[in-house]
Amino acid sequence: MTTNAAYNHKTKAAAVTAALNKCRGGCAVQVTFTSCGAVAYSRSAKVYTGGAAATRTQAEKKARKYSDSRIVESICNS
Numbered sequence: 001m002t003t004n005a006a007y008n009h010k011t012k013a014a015a016v017t018a019a020l021n022k023c024r025g026g027c028a029v030q031v032t033f034t035s036c037g038a039v040a041y042s043r044s045a046k047v048y049t050g051g052a053a054a055t056r057t058q059a060e061k062k063a064r065k066y067s068d069s070r071i072v073e074s075i076c077n078s
Contacts, residue, residue: 007037007075033059036076042066 004027006018012032020027031037031050039050040063049069051062060071 005073005075007077031059031063034077035059036074038063038074039072040064040066040069041072042069044068048072 004019004022006015006022009015009018015032016029019029028048030039030048031052033052035052035054036056036059037050037052038056038059039048040060041048042065045066047066049063049065051059051064053059053062056074056076059076060074063069063071063074
């Protein structure tokens with residue numbers, strides 16, 4: 001499982017482009033954020049989910065949409 005992240009870009013479009021440019025295929029943007037963002041993976045649902053919030057802890061909580069979700073990426077802009 002590989003995750004790509006792009007942060008500290010001036011625009012949402014620039015961040016999305018940068019993240020997708022790192023991808024080797026089959027990628028999708030899970031979350032965009034201005035403060036903090038997190039991505040979780042659920043083995044039971046076989047899906048990635050994202051969350052954005054003012055803090056890393058809040059973003060991770062929002063990303064955990066399933067009981068077995070585990071955080072695979074968590075980032076805050078500086």
